[in-house]
Amino acid sequence: MKATAMSNFEIVAREDFSNVTYLLEVRHPLMAKAAKPGQFVIVMLHENGERIPLTIADFDRKQGTITLVIQAVGKTTRQMQQECQVGASLFAMVGPMGTPSPISHAKKVLCVGGGLGVAPIFPQARAFKESGAYVIAVLGFRNKDLVFWEDKFRASCDELILCTNDGSAGMKGMITDGIKVALAQHPDIEEVVAIGPPVMMKACADATRPYKIKTMVSVNPIMVDGTGMCGGCRVKVGDQVKFACVDGPDFDGHLVDFDDLMLRLQRYTKDEKAAHERWSDSCRMTTQGGSSTLAG
Numbered sequence: 001m002k003a004t005a006m007s008n009f010e011i012v013a014r015e016d017f018s019n020v021t022y023l024l025e026v027r028h029p030l031m032a033k034a035a036k037p038g039q040f041v042i043v044m045l046h047e048n049g050e051r052i053p054l055t056i057a058d059f060d061r062k063q064g065t066i067t068l069v070i071q072a073v074g075k076t077t078r079q080m081q082q083e084c085q086v087g088a089s090l091f092a093m094v095g096p097m098g099t100p101s102p103i104s105h106a107k108k109v110l111c112v113g114g115g116l117g118v119a120p121i122f123p124q125a126r127a128f129k130e131s132g133a134y135v136i137a138v139l140g141f142r143n144k145d146l147v148f149w150e151d152k153f154r155a156s157c158d159e160l161i162l163c164t165n166d167g168s169a170g171m172k173g174m175i176t177d178g179i180k181v182a183l184a185q186h187p188d189i190e191e192v193v194a195i196g197p198p199v200m201m202k203a204c205a206d207a208t209r210p211y212k213i214k215t216m217v218s219v220n221p222i223m224v225d226g227t228g229m230c231g232g233c234r235v236k237v238g239d240q241v242k243f244a245c246v247d248g249p250d251f252d253g254h255l256v257d258f259d260d261l262m263l264r265l266q267r268y269t270k271d272e273k274a275a276h277e278r279w280s281d282s283c284r285m286t287t288q289g290g291s292s293t294l295a296g
C-alpha cells in the first residue's frame, strides 16, 4: 500500500546532492520538538517494507520538520530515492530513538564527518557551538562533486577544514590528514567526535589515541527492532557488550571493536544483494509492461 500525502510523514522538501545521496525533509512536528543531536528514526517506506534506521541530520522545531540525508546503497534506500518525491509520504517513522549525543562542556571540539557522516555530525557541531565551545569541523569527501553542506558548516562552526581524496576541493588528502592539520594548529582540542563509515571512524580513533583526546564515534550496526530486544545491534565496547540502539549509537571510539562491527555488517550481504536484484527485476518488468501497453 502506498502511503498518501495525507499521512503524518509527508515529504515537504527534497534535495539531491549527487546521484547517490539525497536529502528529505519530512513533516513531523512532535518528532522535531523532541529530537536531540545523535538520535535516529526507524523508517518504513511501505506497509510491507523493511524498517531502516536513519539519523536525524537536522530538525526545525518551528517548521515542525526533520531532515534525513540518505545514501542509496541497497534495495530500500534506492527505492526511496525513486519514490520519495515532494508530496509523497513515508508509511511509518518511529523515533526519536537512541541516547542523545552527550554534549560535554569541552572548550574546543573537533567534529569530523566523512562522506555521508557529514550529515549526522551537523547537529552535534551546532550543539557544541551553542554550548559555547570553539568548534572546528573536518569534512572529508572522495571528490568535489560529492561535497554538501559546506555553507551550513561554515555558518555554524568557527573553522572548517575540507578534504577531498583527489584534491578537487579543499586540501588534498584523507580525513585523517585533516585531523592532523587541526591537531597541529590546535593542541588544546579537548574532544573529537567522528562519524562516517566504520573504517574511517577506526582511523580517526587511531589518529587521536596517541594524544589521549576523548574521541566519540557513532556506530551503525544492523538494527532490527531498535528497542534493545533483538540483540541485532550488539557492539563490543571495551570489555562490555552494548546495544547501539538503546545504549548508543555514540560510544568511546578508543574502546569500540571496529573489526567486529565491520564483520557483523557483512553478515547479510548475500540476502541484501538478492533483495536488491528482485526489486530491480520487478522495476524492469513494470517499465517494460508500461511501455508495451503504451506501444499497444
Ligand SMILES: Cc1cc2nc3c(=O)[nH]c(=O)nc-3n(C[C@H](O)[C@H](O)[C@H](O)COP(=O)(O)OP(=O)(O)OC[C@H]3O[C@@H](n4cnc5c(N)ncnc54)[C@H](O)[C@@H]3O)c2cc1C
Pocket: 040, 050, 051, 052, 053, 054, 055, 056, 068, 069, 070, 071, 072, 073, 074, 075, 076, 077, 078, 116, 120, 219, 220, 221, 222, 223, 224, 249, 265, 266, 269, 272, 273, 276
Ligand atoms: C543508527 C543508524 C543510523 C543510520 N543513519 C543513516 C543515515 O542517516 N543515512 C543513511 O543513508 N544510512 C544510515 N544508516 C544506514 C542505513 O540504515 C542502511 O544503509 C540501510 O538500512 C540500507 O538498507 P538497503 O535496503 O538500502 O540496503 P541493504 O542492501 O539492505 O544494505 C546495505 C548495507 O546497509 C547496512 N544495513 C542494511 N540493513 C540495515 C539495518 N536494518 N540497520 C542498519 N544497517 C543496515 C548493511 O551494512 C548493509 O550491508 C544508519 C544506520 C544506523 C544503524
Ligand code: FES
Pocket: 222, 223, 224, 225, 226, 227, 228, 229, 230, 231, 232, 233, 234, 243, 244, 245, 246
Ligand atoms: S536493534 Fe534490536 S537490540 Fe538494537
